[in-house]
Amino acid sequence: MTQATPSNPNTFSPDMPREMLGGLSPAQFMRRYWQKKPLLIRNAFPDFKPFLNRQALFAMAAEEAVESRMIVSKPAGWQLKRGPFARTAFPPLKQKRWTLLVQGVDLHLDVAHEMLQRFRFVPDARLDDLMISWASDGGGVGPHFDSYDVFLLQASGQRHWRIGRQSDLSLEPNVPLKILSNFEPEEEHLLNPGDMLYLPPRWAHDGVAVGDDCMTYSVGFRVPQRGGLAGELLQRMAEEFDDATLYRDPTQPATATPAAMPPALEAFAADGLQRLLAERESLACALGEVMTEPKPRVWFEEPESDWAPGPLALDRRTRMMYDDRHVFINGESFRAGGADARLMRTLADQRRLDARQAARASTDAQALLQDWFEAGWLHRVAAD
Numbered sequence: 055m056t057q058a059t060p061s062n063p064n065t066f067s068p069d070m071p072r073e074m075l076g077g078l079s080p081a082q083f084m085r086r087y088w089q090k091k092p093l094l095i096r097n098a099f100p101d102f103k104p105f106l107n108r109q110a111l112f113a114m115a116a117e118e119a120v121e122s123r124m125i126v127s128k129p130a131g132w133q134l135k136r137g138p139f140a141r142t143a144f145p146p147l148k149q150k151r152w153t154l155l156v157q158g159v160d161l162h163l164d165v166a167h168e169m170l171q172r173f174r175f176v177p178d179a180r181l182d183d184l185m186i187s188w189a190s191d192g193g194g195v196g197p198h199f200d201s202y203d204v205f206l207l208q209a210s211g212q213r214h215w216r217i218g219r220q221s222d223l224s225l226e227p228n229v230p231l232k233i234l235s236n237f238e239p240e241e242e243h244l245l246n247p248g249d250m251l252y253l254p255p256r257w258a259h260d261g262v263a264v265g266d267d268c269m270t271y272s273v274g275f276r277v278p279q280r281g282g283l284a285g286e287l288l289q290r291m292a293e294e295f296d297d298a299t300l301y302r303d304p305t306q307p308a309t310a311t312p313a314a315m316p317p318a319l320e321a322f323a324a325d326g327l328q329r330l331l332a333e334r335e336s337l338a339c340a341l342g343e344v345m346t347e348p349k350p351r352v353w354f355e356e357p358e359s360d361w362a363p364g365p366l367a368l369d370r371r372t373r374m375m376y377d378d379r380h381v382f383i384n385g386e387s388f389r390a391g392g393a394d395a396r397l398m399r400t401l402a403d404q405r406r407l408d409a410r411q412a413a414r415a416s417t418d419a420q421a422l423l424q425d426w427f428e429a430g431w432l433h434r435v436a437a438d
Contacts, residue, residue: 068175074098074250080175088176089203092217093252094243102248104209104269105165111188111269114156115139119351121157125195125231132196134230147266151192160184160370161352167370171405173205173273178375178402179345185272189213189263197237197260199223202277205252206261208245211268213261215243215251220258234258245270283344288330290340295330335379342382346373354430361424363413367406367435374402384431394419401432409437 066072068081075083076095087093106114115122115137122137126145135143145152159166160183170184182202186209187195194213199220206215216239226233237258244264245251253259255277261270301322331337352371368374374383381390381398390398394416401407415423426432 066175073100074172084175087252087254089254091254092241092257095250095252097248098250099207099248102207102209105169106159106163106186108188108267108269111154111156111186112139112141112144114159114162115154116141117162120162121351123155123157125153125155125193127151127193127196132229132231132233145190147190150190151194153187153189153193153195153263155185155187155195157185158183158349159186161349164370169271170273176203176275178373180275180277182274182276183349185274187270187272189268189270191263191266191268193268194260194262196226196231196233197239197258198232198234199256199258200253200274201255203252203254203275205250205273206245207250207271207273208247209269209271210247211266212264213245213268213270214264215245215259215261217241217243217251217253217257217259220256278345286344287337287340290343291330291333291336294336294339295333297326297329299326338377338380339382339387342375342377342380342387343385346375346382347385348373356430357427357433359434361427362434363409363420365407365409365435365437366401366412366423366427366432368401368432369430372431374405376402383426384429388422406435 066080068084069079071077071079074095076093076098078086083093114120115124116139118138120137122139124135124137124139124144126133126135128151139154144154160170161167166184166186170181173181197216206213216237218238218240220234220238222234222236222238224235226235237260239258239260243251301319303316303318306316306318348371354369354371372384374381376382376390376395376399379389379391381388381395381402383402388398393414397407397411397415397419400411412423423432427434
């Protein structure tokens, strides 16, 4: 079977078989496995070599801008500490049963960002980050389940995974981690470098390092919570909602129960919410802005050179999406139509424009690209 091997992972066709999915196409994977059942892929990345060694990972965990955690399992129980960590904060390398977790590595390293791009057969609105965990022999985070999908790629060493559908979700009491009390594994797999395991949400799993220097890359996905998302959208929409209508109650009678909420006021409030939600344009903009809002601790550097038209690429920290009428980038929304809309969608999907594509932008679109360049959201790159 012919495998797809283009240099730009964003050019993959959903129907093209991919070695990293065990010869399945993304379309087949999404139909058969996504949020349905696990998939073990042997040699998903042949001859895989970590792009970050242990020393570099530990150094990242010392940075204020990097989210990191350390988990140590001792006879007395589990310990959880949050970074940044001084080098002296780590246990000895030969001490068993401890783990370092470094979140959002894709925000800090281009090569990690490029690895994450290989999973863009899932919409960007769902793709979250690349986490790297290093563990000494026996290290892990205990049996648990996640509310999101995850791909677990073994980068170095070995990790023994036990997985299972879990009906009993009770947790260990008085533990700083969400560890299942009564884990019941159904399958066991030993992963070697280049092997990858996909798990749908709520599949319980327990990964334990076998030997020293075990490193695992975890590709996680965003799972908006309905109530939380609704709250964020309402807050954003309310800031733009232009309705100064004041409550009036000319027929309000005198009352002997002054603390009772007037039904008319409740109806007035409900009508206001309905009118707000009827603003579909505002809802679309709010959703795009929320889903492209940069993560905490993310900032962009101003360019060192002046703006000039040419080939462009989005910064690895930039989030860019679109719908039928808008383009969204880093928490901002813009109306877009015609050729400029097609150009901006290409930039969002491919995360780059060549010189010929960029030159086609209208004067207004060129001004936007310049603004984004000066904000550090995109960069000039060498021509392909």
